Amino acid sequence: xxxxxxRTVNVFCTILLFTVVLAIVSVARGVLVIFTFSILxxxxxxxxxxxxxxxxxxxxxxxxxxxxxAYVFLLILIPLIIHLVAPGSLGKTTKLAKQMPALVAxxxxxxxxxxxxxxxxxxxxxxxxxxSLLVQHQASIENVASGWERSAFSALAGLVVIPILAIFFLxxxxxxxxxLIRTVATKDNxxxxxxxxxxxxxxxxxxxxxxxxxxxLSLTFFSLAxxxxxxxxxLALGLLAGVLEFIPVAGWMxxxxxxxxxxxxxxxxxxxxxxxxxxxxxxxxxxxxxRVMGHELEIHPLLAIFAVMVGGAxxxxxGIYLSIxxxxxxxxxxxxxxxxxxxxxxxxxx
Numbered sequence: 001x002x003x004x005x006x007r008t009v010n011v012f013c014t015i016l017l018f019t020v021v022l023a024i025v026s027v028a029r030g031v032l033v034i035f036t037f038s039i040l041x042x043x044x045x046x047x048x049x050x051x052x053x054x055x056x057x058x059x060x061x062x063x064x065x066x067x068x069x070a071y072v073f074l075l076i077l078i079p080l081i082i083h084l085v086a087p088g089s090l091g092k093t094t095k096l097a098k099q100m101p102a103l104v105a106x107x108x109x110x111x112x113x114x115x116x117x118x119x120x121x122x123x124x125x126x127x128x129x130x131x132s133l134l135v136q137h138q139a140s141i142e143n144v145a146s147g148w149e150r151s152a153f154s155a156l157a158g159l160v161v162i163p164i165l166a167i168f169f170l171x172x173x174x175x176x177x178x179x180l181i182r183t184v185a186t187k188d189n190x191x192x193x194x195x196x197x198x199x200x201x202x203x204x205x206x207x208x209x210x211x212x213x214x215x216x217l218s219l220t221f222f223s224l225a226x227x228x229x230x231x232x233x234x235l236a237l238g239l240l241a242g243v244l245e246f247i248p249v250a251g252w253m254x255x256x257x258x259x260x261x262x263x264x265x266x267x268x269x270x271x272x273x274x275x276x277x278x279x280x281x282x283x284x285x286x287x288x289x290x291r292v293m294g295h296e297l298e299i300h301p302l303l304a305i306f307a308v309m310v311g312g313a314x315x316x317x318x319g320i321y322l323s324i325x326x327x328x329x330x331x332x333x334x335x336x337x338x339x340x341x342x343x344x345x346x347x348x349x350x
Contacts (some may be wrong), residue, residue: 038165110134210296
């Protein structure tokens with residue numbers, strides 16, 4: 001027998017192929033993440049495109065013009081909603097962004113303890129204890145602030161690139177998938193690959209539907225909470241929390257920081273709001289979100305919690321976001337392979 005034999009060569013080539021793929025994924029993970037979020041954004045906009053296409057009298061068989069119409073519609077609708085729920089909020093947001101360095105400086109130096117103490121009638125020892133605590137963690141506070149600044153620039157870059165890439169998936173996504181399937185499939189398994197692609201497409205639609213449900217729940221909660229605690233522009237704050245719910249961890253943290261900062265600057269009940277946010281996140285992360293995701297994707301809530309925890313440990317924020325879709329994809333692949341194995345077993349017994 002010749003060495004190495006054919007089986008050894010096949011195993012070695014398979015291991016080498018997986019190693020190369022993992023290396024490429026590791027090096028180009030940033031690009032892959034952007035493309036993944038572009039696909040998810042395309043699924044988010046797709047219902048609007050299909051609605052416009054169904055009710056259009058022109059170009060009904062073409063998606064390109066309706067994709068452009070959907071983008072124009074959203075570009076008009078979003079500023080209009082912002083203006084209606086919070087007139088002049090863009091100027092206030094710019095002002096808040098300019099005040100953030102001074103706010104971070106007052107927190108890191110402990111000067112904010114004096115301001116809070118004077119506002120709520122704290123005694124001198126209470127103010128000093130809070131000030132000394134902030135001064136002890138000054139380096140950590142500054143590192144967190146600089147990290148948030150870098151994340152904000154990355155998020156702004158993503159807000160520009162992701163919608164542009166999503167245009168290609170919206171206008172020609174079906175043809176791209178069909179071309180990929182015909183490239184890797186044979187005549188014998190073409191229908192199986194097409195059926196699998198249809199199941200994955202349905203799964204991603206259900207995932208986006210679940211994210212929309214969670215966003216609406218956050219919008220409702222924060223709108224009611226800020227209204228009861230007399231925050232200004234409660235609808236705008238609720239809308240901000242609902243939109244940022246699509247971003248795991250960093251999204252709700254950003255909305256919480258924005259809402260609490262506005263509450264502190266407008267002398268609203270921001271301490272009560274902080275307590276409500278903590279309670280809401282516990283309910284959302286460990287009860288509401290696992291059940292909504294589990295219902296839409298047919299995944300047990302405990303498995304959803306486990307997937308999010310593992311995804312966060314492995315890939316951080318991106319891992320948290322993609323963990324549940326990844327588990328859902330594995331479930332679809334497993335069910336497809338199990339179905340084919342069952343069919344082969346039935347043919348054997350026949």
